Amino acid sequence: MNECELTAIHDAAARCIECGICETVQDEGCGCTPGMWGPFARHLAEEAARGPIDSATERLLFTCSLCDGCTQACPVDISAANIVREGRRAFHGQHSSARERWRPMMVDLAGNSFARLRAWRDISYDDAALDPHQPCASLFFPGCTLSTYSPELTMATFDYLASRHLADGMTALCCGNPLWGLGLKERGDTYANALSERLAMLGTKYIIAGCPNCYRALRQSQANGLIAKDIEISALPQVLVDAGARIPAERSIAPNAETFCVYDSCSDRATRAFGNAVRALLPPGSWREMQHAGEDALCCGSGGMVSFYDVSVCQTRRTRCVGEFRETNADCLVTACVSCTNSMLRSGTPVSAHHYLELLFDTPIRWEAHRAASIELAQSDERNGMPAGLNDPILP
Ligand code: SF4
Ligand code: SF4
Ligand code: SF4
Known part of the structure; x- marks a missing residue:
């Protein structure tokens, strides 16, 4: 190098x-x-x-x-x-061969785990997908984790935005963040350039980012000149706050929770665009703060794709976060990022943890369906060998 x-x-x-x-x-x-x-x-x-x-x-x-x-x-x-x-x-x-370990996170290859899991679960966003020849000024960008873990929440959110004329369409594309995180800078830049061309083709002027990681990555791409500077990028929870949405008191999800603790994503620490807006969606005064919040936020354990290297380190991080939440004595831990929710639920300590969209739309993430699909897919690969074409390039 x-x-x-x-x-x-x-x-x-x-x-x-x-x-x-x-x-x-x-x-x-x-x-x-x-x-x-x-x-x-x-x-x-x-x-x-x-x-x-x-x-x-x-x-x-x-x-x-x-x-x-x-x-x-x-x-x-x-x-x-x-x-x-x-x-x-x-x-x-x-060590060029070492990177194979992270292939599931290579979003520019057909074998990335998000695309494979969506295909395995028959998750498709064709109904909301964009005709490449139709303009889409306002685009909902849920990001890989939300669109893969919860098609129900993804569509509930899109329907809400579309019904209020806040979004013209949505895309299940990735922001490219995992490629940069892996150190594959050239591939990340190539991906972002292709994404930028797609956005230009759609005439997109406004992106509603559904995930704090995407929000940060898209803005970083803009700062680096990879995505047009005149596209406005907003954080989904702030758009929801501005539209008048509020988490209802009557819910089937965490129905008895009266006090909440917002878990701030580490990717949100610089702007707090997600954390502040999620607090505004909750009943006033109902939340308590963890020792490390806001700009001091801890990583939940899923950052940096560390689980592909040493999952025990992730487990330590999950345990630490859940421990801080329990010290607040709040009834429910609320996250702004689906990966964070997943991490909290996998800490080994039973905890009431929900993504804020679950509370807002009273729609649960079906973790068991997602985990069952992950296991089935892995078993299928083991039984039948890895399918051909996993390393075929895919760009937006
Ligand atoms: S030692 Fe101080 S100056 Fe150096 S990287 Fe750490 S915080 Fe920054
Ligand atoms: S994981 Fe630790 S060393 Fe790495 S950026 Fe976070 S605080 Fe720093
Ligand atoms: S999943 Fe973890 S690494 Fe990703 S934004 Fe949430 S806290 Fe940060």
Whole structure:
């Protein structure tokens, strides 16, 4: 890999003042301990340039959740996630066969797990899909997790938006975020360019992002010049608040819950666009705060695709989050991201955790159907071998 492509790594190596703030946050138990990013970046630059990236460095790169929790208070604005993404990129450059482990998250290949699971469960959005020749000024962009885990909630949301003329259509495309997270920068950029062309073809001027990760990734693509700057990108819960939606007091989901605790997604820490709006959807004054919330939000365990490397690290993160929720004594944990809900429910500690859309539309995510499909698909692959064509490229 070209040395000059290690921009964030060299930048951190040069500018870190070694104040130790990031190390203190890691020591609180994020599950990954690279220490101060300046010294780590110098070591990483050395290994990236001369190779090989050793197993200890590899482990730090792939157990980091890219949550930026340890650098959110960095006095010189170093981003842990940017360093780690570049480090992963350098690692893949040295170990090209290692990336197969993450193939399910490669959204530019036909074998990505979202597309495969939707096909396995017969989930299709053809009814709401867009005729590529028809303009769609306002586009609902639910993101991979919502559209794969819960077609019911996806369509309930789309129907709500469409009935109020807030969305003209929707797409089940990915924002490209997993590719950048894996360190596959060129492929992420190629994907975003194709997405941008699709948006231009549709005449899209307004995107309603259904997931905090997509919201951040789409805005980052815009900042990087990959998506047109004149497209307005909004956070779904804020659109719902502005439309007058509120979580009803009478529900079949968490029917007796009177107090709530909003779990803030780590990807929302910079803008709080999702967290603030989800609080506004809840009955006034009904929520309690976790110790780590807002800009101090913890990763739920699914960030950084760490589960493909060491699921025990994810489990530690899930347990920590659920522990903080239980300390609030709130009745129900409310998330803004379906992956966060999934993480909370898989912590091993029974917990009442729901995505805010479940409460709003009184429609449950059918976790058992999703998990059964995941198991069946894995068993089918084991029995019949992996189907052909998994590595066929797909672009928006
Ligand atoms: S917080 Fe920033 S400046 Fe301080 S040690 Fe960490 S990376 Fe360096
Ligand atoms: S997991 Fe988050 S807090 Fe821990 S090192 Fe990575 S970016 Fe920092
Ligand atoms: S699932 Fe939620 S908290 Fe976890 S990494 Fe994604 S956005 Fe962050």
